[in-house]
Amino acid sequence: MKVFKFGGASLESVERIQQVAKILQAFPEEKLLIVISAMGKTTNELEKVAQNYFMRKREIAAQLLFNVEQQHLQVAEGLLGNREHPLFTQLQQFFTEAEWTLGEKPLRNYDYYYDQLVSLGELLSTAIVSAYFNQIGVANIWLDVRDVFRTDNNFRDANIDWEFTQRQVTEKVVPLFNKTGIVIAQGFIGSTDQNESVTLGREGSDYSAAVFANMLDAESQTIWKDVEGLKNADPKLFPNTINIPEISYSEVIEMAFYGAQVIHPKTIKPLQNKQIPLYVKCFLDKNLPGTVIKEEVDVKQLPPIIVLKKNQVLLTITSRDFSFITEDKISDIYEIFHGLKIKINLMQNGAISFSCCIDNNPEKIELLIKTLHQGFKISYNEGLELLTVRYYQNGLLEELSRNRTIMLEQKSAATIQLLMK
Numbered sequence: 001m002k003v004f005k006f007g008g009a010s011l012e013s014v015e016r017i018q019q020v021a022k023i024l025q026a027f028p029e030e031k032l033l034i035v036i037s038a039m040g041k042t043t044n045e046l047e048k049v050a051q052n053y054f055m056r057k058r059e060i061a062a063q064l065l066f067n068v069e070q071q072h073l074q075v076a077e078g079l080l081g082n083r084e085h086p087l088f089t090q091l092q093q094f095f096t097e098a099e100w101t102l103g104e105k106p107l108r109n110y111d112y113y114y115d116q117l118v119s120l121g122e123l124l125s126t127a128i129v130s131a132y133f134n135q136i137g138v139a140n141i142w143l144d145v146r147d148v149f150r151t152d153n154n155f156r157d158a159n160i161d162w163e164f165t166q167r168q169v170t171e172k173v174v175p176l177f178n179k180t181g182i183v184i185a186q187g188f189i190g191s192t193d194q195n196e197s198v199t200l201g202r203e204g205s206d207y208s209a210a211v212f213a214n215m216l217d218a219e220s221q222t223i224w225k226d227v228e229g230l231k232n233a234d235p236k237l238f239p240n241t242i243n244i245p246e247i248s249y250s251e252v253i254e255m256a257f258y259g260a261q262v263i264h265p266k267t268i269k270p271l272q273n274k275q276i277p278l279y280v281k282c283f284l285d286k287n288l289p290g291t292v293i294k295e296e297v298d299v300k301q302l303p304p305i306i307v308l309k310k311n312q313v314l315l316t317i318t319s320r321d322f323s324f325i326t327e328d329k330i331s332d333i334y335e336i337f338h339g340l341k342i343k344i345n346l347m348q349n350g351a352i353s354f355s356c357c358i359d360n361n362p363e364k365i366e367l368l369i370k371t372l373h374q375g376f377k378i379s380y381n382e383g384l385e386l387l388t389v390r391y392y393q394n395g396l397l398e399e400l401s402r403n404r405t406i407m408l409e410q411k412s413a414a415t416i417q418l419l420m421k
C-alpha cells in the first residue's frame with residue numbers, strides 16, 4: 001500500500017486533473033490511498049466566505065460562495081463532458097448545506113463557522129476527481145474522511161484522536177481495499193464526536209496523508225507537487241537553487257521550524273515513527289528524481305540550506321525598574337507569548353533585557369505590548385528579515401547579507417541565523 005497526496009496546484013484545471021489520472025495509470029497494480037486537497041486557491045476563497053458571513057455581510061458571502069460553485073461546476077463539466085452525471089447532485093448537496101450555514105445567525109465562535117465552510121473545498125475536489133477517475137476507468141472509492149478522522153473541537157487546528165481514528169481506519173478503510181485498488185479521501189479535514197467538521201490547520205493535507213500512511217502501515221508516502229522536489233532554498237526568493245535528492249526527517253523538521261514552506265511540519269512525526277519514507281515528486285514529470293526523506297542521510301552530501309522569513313519584528317523587552325531578567329521573569333514572559341499563541345523565532349537575553357524576533361502580526365503585537373506594559377519597557381523594530389542557513393559557508397553568508405544591517409545573530413556549528421534590516 002502506498003499513500004499519495006495531491007495538492008491544490010495539481011488540481012487547478014481540467015488539464016492538471018487529467019495529468020493526475022495519467023500518474024495513477026502508471027501504478028495499475030498498486031493499492032493506493034489518495035489524499036487530495038482543495039482545487040487551486042479554493043481554500044483562500046472559502047476563507048473569505050467565512051469572514052464575510054461572520055461580519056454579517058451575508059450577500060457578499062453568498063456571492064463568493066456562488067463563484068466557488070461556478071468554478072467547480074465548470075471543471076466538473078470539463079472533465080465529465082456534461083452535467084448529467086450523479087456527481088452534480090452530490091455537489092448540489094454540498095452547496096445547499098453551505099448555504100444553510102450562511103442562512104444561520106452566527107451564535108458560535110468564528111473558528112467553528114470557518115471550519116464548517118472551509119471544509120467544503122476538499123469535499124468538492126475529491127468528489128469531482130473521484131467521479132472523473134471512475135468514468136475513465138481509474139476505479140476508486142470516494143471516502144468521507146470525516147467518518148474516519150476523529151478530532152477534538154479545537155476548530156481550525158483540531159487534534160486527531162489517535163486511538164479512535166486508528167480503529168476507524170482498520171475497520172472502515174482497510175476493508176475497502178478488498179473492493180478497489182484506489183481510495184480517495186480529503187486532506188485537511190476531520191470531524192468531532194458531534195459530527196461537526198473541523199480543519200487541521202492550513203496546508204494540512206500533507207499531514208492527513210501521513211496519518212493515513214502511519215495507520216495503514218504504508219510502504220511509502222508521496223507528495224506530488226508542481227516542482228521538481230525539495231530545494232535548498234525557495235526558488236521564488238533565490239536564483240540557482242539545487243534539488244536535494246535525499247534528506248533526513250530531522251533536517252526537514254528543522255527546515256520547517258525555521259520557516260521553510262516545504263512540507264507541513266506535523267507531517268514528519270507519523271512517518272518517522274513508523275520509518276515510512278516520504279517522496280516529493282513532480283506530477284508534471286514523474287521521471288524526475290525528486291526527493292526522498294528518510295531516517296539516515298549523511299549531512300555531508302547536503303548543500304547549504306537557506307530559509308528566509310520576511311516581515312519580522314524585533315522586540316526588546318526591558319525591565320522598568322532595572323531588575324534582572326532571570327529565569328522566573330523569562331518564564332512569565334514565555335507564558336504571555338504562549339497565551340497569545342505567538343511563536344518566538346529567535347531570542348537572546350541580557351541582564352535587564354530580553355530580545356526576540358517574531359512574525360509581524362500587528363493585532364497580536366498590540367495585545368502583547370499591552371500585557372507586558374506593566375513591568376517592562378518595550379521597543380520594537382519592524383520590516384526585518386530572518387535568514388537561516390544550515391551548513392553555512394562564509395562566502396555564501398557574505399553574499400546573502402551584503403549591504404544589510406545585522407540586528408541579531410546566532411550561530412551554532414550547523415546553523416547560523418541573521419536578523420537583518
Ligand code: ASP
Binds near residue numbers: 204205206
Ligand atoms: N486546502 C488546504 C489549504 O489550502 C489544505 C492543503 O492544501 O493542504 O490550506
Ligand code: MG
Binds near residue numbers: 009037203
Ligand atoms: Mg494547498
